[in-house]
Amino acid sequence: VYHALVDRLSIPSARGDYAVVVGRGLLSALDETIDREVGRRAHSVATDRTVGALYGRRAAAGLGCGLIELPGGEPDKAWPAVERLCQRWLADGLDRRAAVLALGGGIVTDTVGFAAAVYLRGIDWVAAPTTLLAMVDASVGGKTGVNLPEGKNLVGAFWPPCLVLVDVETLQTLPDRELRAGLAEAVKTAWIGDNELLGLLPPAGDVTFPSMPADAWCELVVRCIRVKADIVADDEREAGARAALNLGHTLGHALEAATGYGRFLHGEAVAWGLLAAGRLARERQLLSAGRHADLVEAVARLGPVPGIADMDPDLIIRHMVHDKKKGAAGIGWVLPTDRGVVLDQHVDITDVVAVIQHYQEAGFSPSHP
Amino acid sequence: VYHALVDRLSIPSARGDYAVVVGRGLLSALDETIDREVGRRAHSVATDRTVGALYGRRAAAGLGCGLIELPGGEPDKAWPAVERLCQRWLADGLDRRAAVLALGGGIVTDTVGFAAAVYLRGIDWVAAPTTLLAMVDASVGGKTGVNLPEGKNLVGAFWPPCLVLVDVETLQTLPDRELRAGLAEAVKTAWIGDNELLGLLPPAGDVTFPSMPADAWCELVVRCIRVKADIVADDEREAGARAALNLGHTLGHALEAATGYGRFLHGEAVAWGLLAAGRLARERQLLSAGRHADLVEAVARLGPVPGIADMDPDLIIRHMVHDKKKGAAGIGWVLPTDRGVVLDQHVDITDVVAVIQHYQEAGFSPSHP
Numbered sequence: 191v192y193h194a195l196v197d198r199l200s201i202p203s204a205r206g207d208y209a210v211v212v213g214r215g216l217l218s219a220l221d222e223t224i225d226r227e228v229g230r231r232a233h234s235v236a237t238d239r240t241v242g243a244l245y246g247r248r249a250a251a252g253l254g255c256g257l258i259e260l261p262g263g264e265p266d267k268a269w270p271a272v273e274r275l276c277q278r279w280l281a282d283g284l285d286r287r288a289a290v291l292a293l294g295g296g297i298v299t300d301t302v303g304f305a306a307a308v309y310l311r312g313i314d315w316v317a318a319p320t321t322l323l324a325m326v327d328a329s330v331g332g333k334t335g336v337n338l339p340e341g342k343n344l345v346g347a348f349w350p351p352c353l354v355l356v357d358v359e360t361l362q363t364l365p366d367r368e369l370r371a372g373l374a375e376a377v378k379t380a381w382i383g384d385n386e387l388l389g390l391l392p393p394a395g396d397v398t399f400p401s402m403p404a405d406a407w408c409e410l411v412v413r414c415i416r417v418k419a420d421i422v423a424d425d426e427r428e429a430g431a432r433a434a435l436n437l438g439h440t441l442g443h444a445l446e447a448a449t450g451y452g453r454f455l456h457g458e459a460v461a462w463g464l465l466a467a468g469r470l471a472r473e474r475q476l477l478s479a480g481r482h483a484d485l486v487e488a489v490a491r492l493g494p495v496p497g498i499a500d501m502d503p504d505l506i507i508r509h510m511v512h513d514k515k516k517g518a519a520g521i522g523w524v525l526p527t528d529r530g531v532v533l534d535q536h537v538d539i540t541d542v543v544a545v546i547q548h549y550q551e552a553g554f555s556p557s558h559p
Numbered sequence: 560v561y562h563a564l565v566d567r568l569s570i571p572s573a574r575g576d577y578a579v580v581v582g583r584g585l586l587s588a589l590d591e592t593i594d595r596e597v598g599r600r601a602h603s604v605a606t607d608r609t610v611g612a613l614y615g616r617r618a619a620a621g622l623g624c625g626l627i628e629l630p631g632g633e634p635d636k637a638w639p640a641v642e643r644l645c646q647r648w649l650a651d652g653l654d655r656r657a658a659v660l661a662l663g664g665g666i667v668t669d670t671v672g673f674a675a676a677v678y679l680r681g682i683d684w685v686a687a688p689t690t691l692l693a694m695v696d697a698s699v700g701g702k703t704g705v706n707l708p709e710g711k712n713l714v715g716a717f718w719p720p721c722l723v724l725v726d727v728e729t730l731q732t733l734p735d736r737e738l739r740a741g742l743a744e745a746v747k748t749a750w751i752g753d754n755e756l757l758g759l760l761p762p763a764g765d766v767t768f769p770s771m772p773a774d775a776w777c778e779l780v781v782r783c784i785r786v787k788a789d790i791v792a793d794d795e796r797e798a799g800a801r802a803a804l805n806l807g808h809t810l811g812h813a814l815e816a817a818t819g820y821g822r823f824l825h826g827e828a829v830a831w832g833l834l835a836a837g838r839l840a841r842e843r844q845l846l847s848a849g850r851h852a853d854l855v856e857a858v859a860r861l862g863p864v865p866g867i868a869d870m871d872p873d874l875i876i877r878h879m880v881h882d883k884k885k886g887a888a889g890i891g892w893v894l895p896t897d898r899g900v901v902l903d904q905h906v907d908i909t910d911v912v913a914v915i916q917h918y919q920e921a922g923f924s925p926s927h928p
Contacts, residue, residue, distance in 0.1 A: 269638055272714075273714075276713065276714055277709060280709050280710075304677075307716065308677070308714040308715060309713070311704060311716055311717055312716065312717065335680060338642065338645060338649070339646075340646060344645065344678070344679065345678060345679075345680075347677060347681065348681065
């Protein structure tokens, strides 16, 4: 069996350190890898229908355990999926010493991780993210949760996996659009803590998995995870520094919510958010013209994203003010600087509206700055 | 306002130490007590309908915050109640810095504590238990959770409150039957770690709140909490020593489940469980005749509990084997010894059936040993 471990990080957490292993072909040696890293086996695999057909059924067969396929859409990231997982684990006889494997994108890892957090008051789980977004973002930091009708991720837990297992070869089957959206988080990460990441992005005009060797993808993923890991290690429960990770997310979350999560992939909404944050920062002289151009160029090279020209700025603002990460007054924005980010707790609403309208009127698309 | 703090314990936990304050009339000075102990205020009160009418409405009015009244029965200790709490807290604008007050018995504190554990991935909560059982058991140790159709407490979290506030005067309005059932846990606690507790029980034949001064109830509650606190401090996540707390619970849980939670109060089922564990221990020469008599006498003086003569021993056993605290094989029982307890992981089923049949055939009732 061809597989190679390319890198390994150790992430500190209140529950104890856990490892992130990044490599090629790791899914073909799941049992061995989990045993080697954490000295145990997985007793159940949970995934969604798409990933189930691609990798899940083979993974469960290899592990010799049951497979649960969740529907996989954002509306299904809700309590009934958590209850279904728990009931199935009960039926399969999993006790509090069991471990489960979550295989899929962020919806799967968030939902399954939360179910692991509450089943019998908490069992171990292994995260095996299969989307670029989940690899660089959702799988590290310990956040799990599901949505309420009122909004996303409103119930959940900080419950880190005992192991994160990233097989970059799963990116082969990821739609290009999702690959590009995931790279928007890599641009965000570059700004927060590793400027060299900008030089590791795929070539403009060919943002596809085959455009770079698998090891280059490994390096990109590892560097993104390292930045996030350093931040969450200092601030696991999101008291302060972790706010930096919200760069691009104030507008991003609002765009997603205002369109009912039907128009933008998360990373696409973050791409708009990065542009808006860049412009607000430039207006405030927080960002030099040169660095502003770097940011715009990095976002633009990821290719086109769905437009915002038809959206009502007031509706977007309403969703922004309800963002649970806002401070007590004003709208909190993480803004890029030449050397990182700053948090501005009170960005004036009229300034935000002006930025939105600027991009609406200019007919701007991230692909054509 | 008349109120007095009688004792104060500090309980270590992975989330940080928290205080248990025990006194008379503390509910009449809620705002002041919470502020003095944890330097904050409660932003919402959650209770059940019974306790709401007795204390909850006044408490919420005094705190100047909203009141949520849950139905309060065991069937309502389920996810819909958690979701309702979260949705109400959202509507009331509670953010992740908020704290909520859970006022009531174990069903309320388990449900509200779990909602606090998952709302925005965890907010602070204050437990104000109003039943003896919740005071001596549910409020300390950090276990929160709700039931699934498959069984009790199958989803939950270890999420200790930031403060436990015990006003023993609420026992004035507790039905005598619940008071007596709560004392069964005190007998259990005596055996686990504080034999002098047996001398602090109310007089046989008058097991009522007025039979002892309020300060005597405070002492009884404080000593029970101290034993539990010492055990959970060593073993917060229930790896080993915490199993001692299950004395009387192997049969107790099975009796409750086999009768659909409709016949026994939890403490009443534990009373039967203590008697059965005592007899099994005596048969195994773990317990001297004198200490066995002490145990039987202590349980008996609490007064009559519903009988088991009509129950099918096989059905009871089936519920025992499904008890999630069982080991991999055999039936695990915590058995009393002359100096404490031991865990026997493999009690033979025929021995358990024989003990059940003994009490069925003898027409035994705990009140008439």
